[in-house]
Amino acid sequence: MQKTIPCVLMRGGTSRGPFFRAEWLPEDVAKRDRVLLSAMGSPHELQVDGLGGGNSLTSKVAIVSRSARPGCDVDYLFAQVSVDKELVDTRPNCGNMLSGVGPFAIDQGIVPATDGETRVRIYNVNTRSTIDAVVQTPGGRTEYEGDARIDGVSGTGAPIRLNFLDAWGSVTGKVFPTGNLQDVIDGVAVTCIDAAMPMMIVRAASLGVAGNETPVQLDANEALLERLESLRREAGRRMGLGDVADSVIPKPVLVSAGAHGDMVTSRYFTPHKCHRSHAVTGAIGVATAFVTPGTVAFDLGASRPAGMHRIEVAHPAGRIDVDVELREGASSLEVRGAGLIRTARKIMEGQLYVPARFF
Template sequence: MRAGTSKGLFIYRHDLPASENLWAGPLLAAMGSQNCDARQIDGVGGATSTTSKVAVVSPSARPGIDIDYTFVQVAVGQRTVDFSGNCGNICSGVGPFALQEGLVQPRPGEKTLDVRIYNTNTSRVIHETIQVDEYGSFQEDGEYTIPGVKGTGSEIKVAFVDPAGSMTGKLFPSGRRTDTIVVQERNGPRFSVKATLIDAANPFVVIDGSTLPPYLKTCAKDSIGYLEHMESIRREGAVMMGLASSTDAAAKVRGTPKLAIVSPPESKFPSANAAASVHVLAFSMGKPHPSVQLTGAACLASAAIIQDTVVNRVATTPHWQVSKTERSPSPMSDSDGSCSLVQPGRKLVRISHPSGAIEVEVTAASSKTVAVVDRCTVSRTARRLFEGKVYYYQEVVQ
């Protein structure tokens, strides 16, 4: 399926070995990465990080949940698979896949269906609202468009519920909204950058682009030197977030935390119908992302509405469209022990990226020292491309 701006295999859990420890072999071979081939010529992978993904799906036995979903990032040109973190774009295809496969059923006459999905990577719940046609099938065709995908489709609303602390247990794993990351290259200069270490839907190291050293601001974004520096920042951030015991350990898990650089937006995007609040250059498996991860958009939007984060400081739009909620004010304890009531609200954050712009609706409550993110909602489209059998071979170990 093409789901959002990603593409990958959607397969049943029962078609893989019972133990996840045995999944690597079949998935590497199926995608074409078994022999470290960067072209993935001997498999169905697309030779990029955004087209070398797998969604493993099964009916859920959890109360109030329809589908269990595990995301697997299959490396390109390497014999590695990564189970850390979720992929929001691939997740947007899980609801349509479940309906097409008969794992969920709409009621007669329903035009939309809510699918409740449990992501096993992050132990978080995603609510997807998908369109249903007159026959009770997924309404794939529509007029909705997303940057990074040519053509149109029906709108799929993806809501990340209670996204904070997906892997670290905290919205701000370091306990601070802004950190200074100091990098000492083994054969290079020592430098530092300002960043927000945030975990909402996925853990991200978000850098204030204005604090990068001058030579990194001007060099090519796809050059080996630039990417090595970015990876060094990501590894240091991983240690500070408690996701790795050392930078060497962080190097072995490329999928999380992810890295993004924010800066003021440079232009307007008609698809968003207004100026973006902030611009992002995201990275995926060590390379610049053509747009932005869906979980990255959720992370950045959450940070944008919380004061003292680098995203909030960089954003050029001080206020976003606010929708009223029917929820009661939430009690929140500040660091001095006082308790205040904060009214949850929905804010619309527009984020520009290399392919266009994305809108995220964030429902959150915050005080000067406490922040709670209730949910982040983003819209996508998805399409089934092919159904059949993927043949793979497995090496025989002598």
């Protein structure tokens, strides 16, 4: 026997996956995860028996519900479904899938649309952080078509602005959870940072690569991947995340100089393969490290005064422009806000079939 549940398949930024209202899924976490594994066709390298695309970027799920938190419209739980393991990880956030949450909430009638633009305040359950999504709603209806272009996606779409309000230290409690701007792990200087996503940032040159290699080239460098994973596991322990062998956080990131003083080149890992473009949350973290004196990324750019600054994060498919706000902190300038533009597309809406035994 199979059971049907509503499902909306969407592209969010450079990722893709099914969106569900929380009430469409089992309340029990173990049952819910079995449904998600079945929905995506995991574990299987091609995910041929589900909606997944055989890649971590297309094996993602967004679960949305009306929020009971003061000032928030919806709660968003992100789930990274492993392609080749029976594993559903809800520890990280995904900023690309996040870009579809506002349109989904409006289309579902959770948030009423206003003529012109509609602001949707989203509480990310994974990282306990709040994001404002500004969605185009001319005539009170979600508009997906537009002229905004993001690297890593063909064509254009309506711009969706994501403003990250309190994503600094949201998972570990500190922007720099080890208490240091740099740590040395196995002879390599790294920056452990929790800014929208827990990450371990390493200069590419420290691991013997240029930092502008393609994802295919980096994925083929087995020695590099083994070294990164070793560093990542120790970084996770030092960040208070425990044993991260079966977790996708912290994410390892290689950085190198960009084409000019306001650009940093990044290669973001998910964590065992190089991202074909870049995670939005990862771009926020890289930009934060880039403008913070003392990190391994800071010397790649130029020092900046207080105020708004546009940082370009170069990635394999192009770049992400991140607007960061620097304010005076207790002893130095600190990043207190960041925003960027994404697009989303509703691909299909219908009924998903899953084995009834999972319910």
